[in-house]
Amino acid sequence: MVKISVIGAGNVGSTTVQRLAELEPGEIVMTDIVEGMPQGKALDLMQAGAINGYDTRITGTNDYADIANSDLVIITAGIARKPGMSREDLIKTNSKIIGDVAGNIAKYAPNSIVINVTNPLDIITYVAMKATGFDPEKVFGMSGVLDAGRFASFIAEELKCSKRDVEAMVIGGHGDLMVPLPQYTTVSGIPLPELLPEKTIDRLVERTVNGGAEIVELLKQGSAFYAPSAAIVRMAEAVIKDSRRVLPASAYLEGQYGQKGIYFGVPVKLGANGIEKILELKLEDSQCEILKKSSETIRKGISKLEI
Ligand SMILES: NC(=O)C1=CN([C@@H]2O[C@H](COP(=O)(O)OP(=O)(O)OC[C@H]3O[C@@H](n4cnc5c(N)ncnc54)[C@H](O)[C@@H]3O)[C@@H](O)[C@H]2O)C=CC1
Numbered sequence: 001m002v003k004i005s006v007i008g009a010g011n012v013g014s015t016t017v018q019r020l021a022e023l024e025p026g027e028i029v030m031t032d033i034v035e036g037m038p039q040g041k042a043l044d045l046m047q048a049g050a051i052n053g054y055d056t057r058i059t060g061t062n063d064y065a066d067i068a069n070s071d072l073v074i075i076t077a078g079i080a081r082k083p084g085m086s087r088e089d090l091i092k093t094n095s096k097i098i099g100d101v102a103g104n105i106a107k108y109a110p111n112s113i114v115i116n117v118t119n120p121l122d123i124i125t126y127v128a129m130k131a132t133g134f135d136p137e138k139v140f141g142m143s144g145v146l147d148a149g150r151f152a153s154f155i156a157e158e159l160k161c162s163k164r165d166v167e168a169m170v171i172g173g174h175g176d177l178m179v180p181l182p183q184y185t186t187v188s189g190i191p192l193p194e195l196l197p198e199k200t201i202d203r204l205v206e207r208t209v210n211g212g213a214e215i216v217e218l219l220k221q222g223s224a225f226y227a228p229s230a231a232i233v234r235m236a237e238a239v240i241k242d243s244r245r246v247l248p249a250s251a252y253l254e255g256q257y258g259q260k261g262i263y264f265g266v267p268v269k270l271g272a273n274g275i276e277k278i279l280e281l282k283l284e285d286s287q288c289e290i291l292k293k294s295s296e297t298i299r300k301g302i303s304k305l306e307i
């Protein structure tokens with residue numbers, strides 16, 4: 001039986017629990033600082049089980065002691081951006097919150113794998129790793145699965161084909177300098193550049209890079225959560241089933257892609273022990289240049305941290 005804890009029962013946290021419950025992992029605990037809210041949502045999700053047909057035990061709590069012995073902890077606590085803000089604008093508030101959250105994970109769930117979702121993603125994942133003191137391969141971030149999902153969705157719409165047949169790849173920081181990779185994106189095995197003109201691909205790349213902001217502007221308050229929770233669950237499933245899926249994740253680099261000591265979106269092999277391998281890809285010079293700028297933004301953010 002697997003125990004999963006989701007820290008933060010807001011939009012991303014609660015939709016993640018809803019999707020996870022349908023996988024029947026055994027037990028899910030959702031925590032939040034708002035009294036009664038995680039308990040109420042847990043009760044609602046338990047009752048949905050009788051209708052949807054799952055037996056997952058779901059509880060809500062305001063007490064970190066209840067995450068004890070979790071196999072997997074998913075961090076979604078903190079604030080989301082508003083229109084006009086960048087993800088980096090969240091750094092001060094969210095690094096403090098995650099410093100505290102991570103200390104509690106280390107105390108109560110010292111053997112867990114940790115997936116961070118809170119933004120700014122690559123910097124906060126670094127905070128989570130440092131503040132838990134866990135090995136870097138056991139702490140990683142969700143971003144590339146979401147960004148690649150957005151790219152795949154735009155490609156399928158453009159080609160008027162099924163989303164199921166599109167496999168996309170997006171690497172780099174989860175920000176304005178992320179790098180969608182058309183040369184590693186395929187439609188049923190066919191490389192994207194053989195299916196669409198360069199200009200069209202450039203337009204879809206641009207929309208992908210701004211995919212989070214596009215939704216923030218429409219919602220007026222808060223940010224995306226349906227596709228993010230779907231992406232989290234794809235990663236969580238790879239961990240709890242030890243399925244060794246090859247997916248993009250924000251992983252701690254120790255020389256790969258010419259980077260050391262930062263979290264960065266790269267393709268990885270993901271299993272029960274976390275990041276089992278980082279895959280290095282050959283890239284175009286223009287892509288390397290954007291990645292370099294992206295890594296500098298992350299380093300700048302890390303240098304501002306008070307941890
Ligand atoms: N990595 C990614 O691709 C994505 C990241 N995000 C990020 O996820 C985070 C959460 O987003 P939403 O769920 O939409 O926000 P939300 O505002 O709906 O939920 C956040 C929850 O965190 C709780 N919280 C605050 N401090 C806490 C603490 N110390 N301990 C436990 N819970 C605490 C709040 O009470 C709230 O319920 C944001 O930082 C957002 O930017 C969102 C979507 C995608």
Ligand SMILES: O=C([O-])CC(=O)C(=O)O
Pocket residue numbers: 080081087119146174211212213215216223224228
């Ligand atoms: O845009 C945001 O702030 C939330 C996020 O990371 C995304 O949806 O990609």
